Amino acid sequence: MKPSAAIHCGPFSVRLFTKLLVLAVIGFGQPQYAKAQADPLPSWNEGEAKMALLDFVSQTSDPESDGFVMPVDRVAVFDNDGTLWAEKPIYFQIAFVFRGILEQSVDHPEWNNQMPFKAVVGNDLEALRHLSVQDVLTLAFASYPEMTQSSFAEIADAWLSTVRHPRFDVLYKELVYAPMVELLDYLRASEFRVFIVSGGGIEFIRAFSNEAYGIPPENVIGSSLRYEFVETENGYDLMRKSEIGSINDKAGKPVNIQLHIGRRPILAFGNSDGDIEMMQYTSSGDGPGLSLLLHHDDADREYDYDKGTERALGLASSEGWQVVSIRDDFSTVFKVIE
Amino acid sequence: MKPSAAIHCGPFSVRLFTKLLVLAVIGFGQPQYAKAQADPLPSWNEGEAKMALLDFVSQTSDPESDGFVMPVDRVAVFDNDGTLWAEKPIYFQIAFVFRGILEQSVDHPEWNNQMPFKAVVGNDLEALRHLSVQDVLTLAFASYPEMTQSSFAEIADAWLSTVRHPRFDVLYKELVYAPMVELLDYLRASEFRVFIVSGGGIEFIRAFSNEAYGIPPENVIGSSLRYEFVETENGYDLMRKSEIGSINDKAGKPVNIQLHIGRRPILAFGNSDGDIEMMQYTSSGDGPGLSLLLHHDDADREYDYDKGTERALGLASSEGWQVVSIRDDFSTVFKVIE
Numbered sequence: 001m002k003p004s005a006a007i008h009c010g011p012f013s014v015r016l017f018t019k020l021l022v023l024a025v026i027g028f029g030q031p032q033y034a035k036a037q038a039d040p041l042p043s044w045n046e047g048e049a050k051m052a053l054l055d056f057v058s059q060t061s062d063p064e065s066d067g068f069v070m071p072v073d074r075v076a077v078f079d080n081d082g083t084l085w086a087e088k089p090i091y092f093q094i095a096f097v098f099r100g101i102l103e104q105s106v107d108h109p110e111w112n113n114q115m116p117f118k119a120v121v122g123n124d125l126e127a128l129r130h131l132s133v134q135d136v137l138t139l140a141f142a143s144y145p146e147m148t149q150s151s152f153a154e155i156a157d158a159w160l161s162t163v164r165h166p167r168f169d170v171l172y173k174e175l176v177y178a179p180m181v182e183l184l185d186y187l188r189a190s191e192f193r194v195f196i197v198s199g200g201g202i203e204f205i206r207a208f209s210n211e212a213y214g215i216p217p218e219n220v221i222g223s224s225l226r227y228e229f230v231e232t233e234n235g236y237d238l239m240r241k242s243e244i245g246s247i248n249d250k251a252g253k254p255v256n257i258q259l260h261i262g263r264r265p266i267l268a269f270g271n272s273d274g275d276i277e278m279m280q281y282t283s284s285g286d287g288p289g290l291s292l293l294l295h296h297d298d299a300d301r302e303y304d305y306d307k308g309t310e311r312a313l314g315l316a317s318s319e320g321w322q323v324v325s326i327r328d329d330f331s332t333v334f335k336v337i338e
Numbered sequence: 339m340k341p342s343a344a345i346h347c348g349p350f351s352v353r354l355f356t357k358l359l360v361l362a363v364i365g366f367g368q369p370q371y372a373k374a375q376a377d378p379l380p381s382w383n384e385g386e387a388k389m390a391l392l393d394f395v396s397q398t399s400d401p402e403s404d405g406f407v408m409p410v411d412r413v414a415v416f417d418n419d420g421t422l423w424a425e426k427p428i429y430f431q432i433a434f435v436f437r438g439i440l441e442q443s444v445d446h447p448e449w450n451n452q453m454p455f456k457a458v459v460g461n462d463l464e465a466l467r468h469l470s471v472q473d474v475l476t477l478a479f480a481s482y483p484e485m486t487q488s489s490f491a492e493i494a495d496a497w498l499s500t501v502r503h504p505r506f507d508v509l510y511k512e513l514v515y516a517p518m519v520e521l522l523d524y525l526r527a528s529e530f531r532v533f534i535v536s537g538g539g540i541e542f543i544r545a546f547s548n549e550a551y552g553i554p555p556e557n558v559i560g561s562s563l564r565y566e567f568v569e570t571e572n573g574y575d576l577m578r579k580s581e582i583g584s585i586n587d588k589a590g591k592p593v594n595i596q597l598h599i600g601r602r603p604i605l606a607f608g609n610s611d612g613d614i615e616m617m618q619y620t621s622s623g624d625g626p627g628l629s630l631l632l633h634h635d636d637a638d639r640e641y642d643y644d645k646g647t648e649r650a651l652g653l654a655s656s657e658g659w660q661v662v663s664i665r666d667d668f669s670t671v672f673k674v675i676e
Contacts, residue, residue, distance in 0.1 A: 072554055149596060193556065206600045216410055217600025218531065218556075227596050229589035229615055235622025236615070238596050245597070251567035258487060258565050258576050259583070260598060262544045262555025277567055277574070284573025 040186040043179040043332040049292070049324040053183065056290045060266060061190045067288040069266055071191040076267040077257060077278060078180070080198035080205055080222075083271045083294050084213060085176045086165075086334075088303045090128075092172045093204050094136070096159050100143025117142070140201075141242040149203065149227065149238045156207035170336050173208045177326075178335035180269075184213055192267070197257060198222045199249040199274050203240075221260045223248045253278035269294065273311045279321055291321040298327040302334075378524040381517040381670040387630070387662040391521065394628045398604060399528045405626040407604055409529040414605040415595060415616060416518070418536035418543055418560075421609045421632050422551060423514045424503075424672075426641045428466075430510045431542050432474070434497050438481025455480070478539075479580040487541065487565065487576045494545035508674050511546045516673035518607075522551055530605070535595060536560045537587040537612050541578075559598045561586045591616035607632065611649045617659055629659040636665040640672075 044050040059067035060074060081087040101111075101120045111117035116135035119127035131139075144152060160173045168175060184194050196215055198205055202222030209215040224245035227238040248256050254277050257265065268275070268282035271294040279291035293316050296303050306313060316323050326333060382388040397405035398412060419425040439449075439458045449455035454473035457465035469477075482490060498511045506513060522532050534553055536543055540560030547553040562583035565576040586594050592615050595603065606613070606620035609632040617629035631654055634641050644651060654661050664671060 072548060193554075195556075202597070203600070210410060216531075218413075218533075218598060220600065224597060227593045229592045229619070236592070236618045237622075238592060238619075254567045254574070254576060255565045259540070259562060260556060262541070262558065280574045281567070281576075284575075 040189070041179065041182050043182050043330060043335075045329055045331050047329055049322055049329045052290065052292075052322045053186075056267065056288065057186065057190050057192075060288055069287060073263060073266065074187075074190070074192040075195065075261055075263060075265040076187050076192045077195050077197040077253075077261075077265045077269070077282070078184070079270040079272070079275050079278070080196050080200055081271075082296065083269055083275075084180050084196070085173075086302060088296075088305070089166065091200070092165075092175075093200050095163070095172070096156065096204065097136070097140050097143040099159060099163065100155075101139055104142060104145075137244065144240075146240055146242055148230075148232070149240055152203060152240055153207055156204050160208050168334070168337060170334075173212050174336045175334055176212050177330065178332045179330045181213060181335070183269075184215070187267070188214070193219070195219045195221060195257075195261060195265075197248065197253050197278060199247070201225075202248070221248060221256050223252075249274040251277045254281040257281070264289075266290070268292070270312070271296070272309045274308075276312050276315065279312075280319065283320060291319070292324050293321050294324050295326065297325050298330075298333070301330075302326055378527070379517065379520050381520050381668060381673075383667055383669050385667055387660055387667045390628065390630075390660045391524075394605065394626065395524065395528045395530075398626055407625060411601060411604065411625075412525075412528070412530040413533065413599055413601060413603040414525050414530045415533050415535045415591075415599075415603045415607070415620070416522070417608040417610070417613050417616070418534050418538055419609075420634065421607055421613075422518050422534070423511075424640060426643070427504065429538070430503075430513075431538050433501070433510070434494065434542065435474070435478050435481045437497060437501065438493075439477055442480060442483075475582065482578075484578055484580055486568075486570070487578055490541060490578055491545055494542050498546050506672070506675060508672075511550050512674045513672055514550050515668070516670045517668045519551060519673070521607075522553070525605070526552070531557070533557045533559060533595075533599060533603075535586065535591050535616060537585070539563075540586070559586060559594050561590075587612040589615045592619040595619070602627075604628070606630070608650070609634070610647045612646075614650050614653065617650075618657065621658060629657070630662050631659050632662045633664065635663050636668075636671070639668075640664055 041050055041053065044053075059065045060069040062068055078084055081091050085092070098120050101117060105111050105117070105121050108117070111121050115127070116131055116139055118124070119131065120139065144155060160171065163172060164170060165172050165175055187194050194215060196205060196209060196213070196219065198221070200222050202220055202224045205222050206217040206220050209220050210217065226241040226243040226245045228241055230237055230239045246252060246256060253275065257278065264285045265282045266285065266288055267290045268279045269292045270279055275293070279293070283289045283291045293309075293312055295309070295313065296305050298304060313323070315321070379388055379391065382391075397403045398407040400406055416422055419429055423430070436458050439455060443449050443455070443459050446455070449459050453465070454469055454477055456462070457469065458477065482493060498509065501510060502508060503510050503513055525532050532553060534543060534547060534551070534557065536559070538560050540558055540562045543560050544555040544558050547558050548555065564579040564581045564583045566579055568575055568577045584590060584594060591613065595616065602623045603620045604623065604626055605628045606617045607630045608617055613631070617631070621627045621629045631647075631650055633647070633651065634643050636642060651661070653659070
């Protein structure tokens, strides 16, 4: 019904039009956004998880609600590996590290007999499966030795723009979950500030986060090396040192959230035991707090595994975290794959 | 001349009006913004500094300009003490620390005979003038002992909301420079992302930065303590440890800029030798880069001192930094003071 048509059809229609107008403005006592707009989460199936998200965003954004949160405090944090993009068969950044080791290995014949390099050079899957955290760090430092930050950014960008995933045969950076990208957009449209809080390397993620998720570099928190300020022949630059600055995992996540963001998030989304502390912190503030845990249970469309998530899954019910099932809650998994 | 008046005054005036209109639209080969809009920097006197700012913002924002910078890369960084707000007679945060020491001293009679506490408790100005960095840290840790981050934020907020500056008799947090607040607004309106990069404590600055400058907590970088994730009777929280996380001064500034922001700024504004590396880093990128140094040379309206800024002032000319004079370039210093 066009307003102008209604107004010229006599007193009854004018009254009806006014009534509809009032209803449209005040809503029907339901979440405003969900009723008034097109579905902001079309890649999510109807169900408990989608409802929890819509309700939470609606409550925290509604000045009339007890759960209203000022926009400046609408902070949402997302793990990256296994939460925003896939993490199998190996963490994508590990594939990037292995590529670096193979490239460096031509200058290091001794690596053929030296662990953990030997495992990578010889593609020894059994040995690779048992690498320790220290092994992985040793490999990471050796794969891309000390260089300027800008050189590293170029190398990461080149890898992300060319190397394809072994199973899905698309670029790694294309393997982002469509429902999660929708959720990021929905949160930003609702004046949330969205951050990545990942155990992965902060600069590796920054090399694609703005393109893939619309998350700019300053909103990425991750594990980091130390930098050194240096004078080069071209001016001043930052050198990446082979020293750990911070491991952004487990209790390191809330600690770095405070350092970078400066307040407690009200929404956290993770998928593994490394996200437990971030979810506990988010869910125990004074005001509203929603924590969600993505469960990989869809071997057909993605992967099916609990390893590394057993503790988090066990805690979800008692801690009040919303478990999200890829099989049941995602109508689409990857946007790029039919 | 009113346009409508000109149009009705015969062909010559119409031509003149058209000419003026064309000039107004295309500009005079000068910054578009300055000509086309109301003056975005009314508290700045006309001069080299104001022109440098208007030119730089105009160039970096103009897609037709060689100096155009994509909005995501329009990063501007500001020192805080002596750049955005005053820093005399002592750093405001030091006044806050001294207040904490005096409050704690009732439980610490031994401080009467123990440096550096003795200097504060006895108000020994000569001794206070010679405190080392280590002394200041010792005082800072003792002034507000280990507590949760939320408790500290409340204490800082209470102090900032009540304690007045000894000379100007207004709240410390009101002693922000009007021209600098205008500049922050102007940059944001031109799609810059604005950050504080201060040697001061990150959480102390966060306690007032959003209110005073419109800079939210996540855009504040400062010196920091270590935090510890703890479980309390009320849930999970972060405890402030009496250990230094990072000293955000000198070369620490570009290092923390990379950690928090993830790219090189294109505009830096400082006022002391502690800002030299940040300005060098900003001015030596591949694209445009503007560094500015605020010079305190106005004893009447603010303060007149070079101490702690000698090296930076000496470097300004050879490094191409724009020196900004409070006396000459600021038509208003503090908005709250007539």
